[in-house]
Amino acid sequence: MDAIELLSDYADYLREKKDQGKKIIGFMGHDNIPEELLDAAGFIPLRMIFAGNDDLMHASNDYLPPSTCSFAQSCIGLFSLKPSQYHFLNLIDHFLVSNHCVSDICTSEIITKYFKIPRLNFYISYTQDPEALKYFKLELLDLKQQLEKLIGREIKKQDIIESIRKYNLFKKKLSDINDLDISGVDKLKIFQKAILYGPVILPELEDFIQANNPNHAQNSKDSVDIFFTGCSIFIGDYLINLIEESGGDIKYFDTWVGDAYFSQVFEEEEITSNDDPLDFFVQRFENNKNGDHTVPYYFENKVTQIKEIIKEHQEKKGKKLRVINHIIKFCDHINIFQSFLKKELQEEGIQVLNLERDYSRANRGQLSTRVEAFMEMM
């Protein structure tokens, strides 16, 4: 299924849900947003996980300078130009302004202000110390109240727990898919679709796992195994195909459209151990040590994590993993550490390609050359 087909089906799905009286909350797709809470309140969470292009980026320049991250620019462009396959964005009832990064704040704010979508707020602390966790709880309570005001009733504790369970199971399935011996392209497609739809596609995930059990391994032995980190690959981005065409096969999607999304799964006892289900989200935030939002240990944790995974992969598969660090142009979080990451990993003999790009067409040739050169180096 290509991106156009996916978006078209998704649009139909949303329309159907709207007809059934469901409301939609959009937000910039990053981690730490408690989508279970939105779900428990009866909303459909819609993550903005769409790749951009020249037109979309340019369209944002009326609102933010061109030195804004290309993803954020494109999100604004989607609301400004509303390309036909994205008409479903008109169905969004509320937009959540959050601060995964400051571009998240500014972009979400612009979407709510200039495209007249009622705004919700959810801000996240940068540190993870005890006070930051308490502040996270405050924000959760506040978000819960904002949602309750919209629906005119209390969100029941049991409903939150049920949503947590549902998403937990859903993430476990994605994690199972991640363990399948299938190509990176196939994995990413299913991740993107799943994160867009949410747990509603659980049966499809189960079928997918059935159809791709280890006996159906289709992985080419000649490909170069890639650990993909940094910024996510969003729906409609050609990057994954470009990597595959150059002989790379992404084995780990260390991005939040990937491992960062589904790695945090919990056992039933953990889900029910808290008196207040909001504490579950606090716990998850605290556990999210490798997420790029947090300071001051993100980089240190990230380097350790990458080294461990690469070592484990080598032991298990007898193959080296190479690292592609994907940097969407002007992304603060990933950009600032790019040279340090490369240096630290290269000192351990790990090959790293810092792949910085925006969504312009002109970029493609250069990206392709760089990826090919990286693969040939092996």
Place this chain on the structure above:
Amino acid sequence: MSVFTDDVINFTSVLKMAYNFLSGREYLKKQKFRERKKLISVVLPFSDLSFAAGAVPVFPIRMESFNINQYLVALNSATSILGWGLTTKLLGFIKQFDALKIFDTILDEVLKSINVKYNEMYDLGVENGISSDFCYGIKGLYGMHVSKGKNVDANMNFAIRCSAFNKYYESLRKLVPRQIWVDIPSRNIGNALELLTENITNAISDLEDITGNHVADNSLNKQFRIGNQVKRYYKTIIYEISAEDFYPCNPATFAEILSLLGISFQDYNSNAQRYLENIANLVKEMRERIRKGIGMDVSKMPRILLTPVFGGWEPETQEFLYEQGARTLYADWEILGLLEEIPVSKGTNPVEEYARYLLNAATEGIGCDNNTLTDSYQRIAKKMNVDGIIFNQLFGCHSISNCYPMLREKVRKKLDIPITSIIFNKIGENVEQIKTRLGAYMEIVKPT
């Protein structure tokens, strides 16, 4: 060309401030090795806690060596022997024999050497791994820590809404392993104030651990009292003196003084009491000159607010605006809510008051979004009653200076004064373009 008139010589307070800025290296060495004080790197005006802990806050560029004009060195010795009054008189006397006009260019030279050093630090930041896509401030600050970070005992980090800045702080861990964090909540909801108070208490404990000193409420209040007075004088300059029809000096000099204040306010030149004396003297000197009619009639010159500049800007802008017949004003710290006073009356809890001050700056001044931030720009522009705004859009800034389109819309609707923007990446890089743009802008700024 220097635009500074010979009246700069009488601003001994400014020159002293300039001297204190440039001679930081020697002063800090003395503090570190002779006085056994701990140096804490601070950026943005967040030095109060370090002072209260008996540490020495330092805006890191001040650890660099600068070329100091011999005159400034002599001035420093003279004021410590003769006091301010006599030194000022003596300067007036010496001035008559200054055939080489050395004095006239001093402040200009000081600021130029700071700017050259800033650019050097910028290059160092980029050479050491910070992508050139980041704002001038971050590249420069990283470079400063590459250069002299080893001399400081800790970094004082205040997590704010700018994610690039928070990540920059994190990146410093390689250069300055000891970090003290104060995470400022984005919004004032629930008991956010209490949580911030706790964060500050923890930061104070860290400082106590580093310095070996106990931070009593009295030490905090003493520091806040000094800070409050400094802020009052600062506001007097911004709101009262800058609004006068007669300036105590050339408006270009006035702009330079404001820019020097802006930079030095971050660490009070590492000595809060001395800084207070300097700024008090500055205001006194300014008033006295106005009273005596020494200075310049600026009643026909429009007042232009140039902002934000704290992350870097093209210093030639103010010179050019002067040539075009305008006066340039800077008020970043006031816009961002950082010139608010901290209550110190009996019965108050200083830690909580500091938390309230920070939370207020974060939520009402800087704001958790551009709507609040642009309101702050608008509010202060109105309060200052300026005739125009020039918005400095820093290349690579994703937080403060990206709000221009929203601000422009609000200013046009609500303030009815001309507003334009200029792009800044590095000092000296875009001067001609800035001039062209400002030339056109000045055509529409009506003379008052």
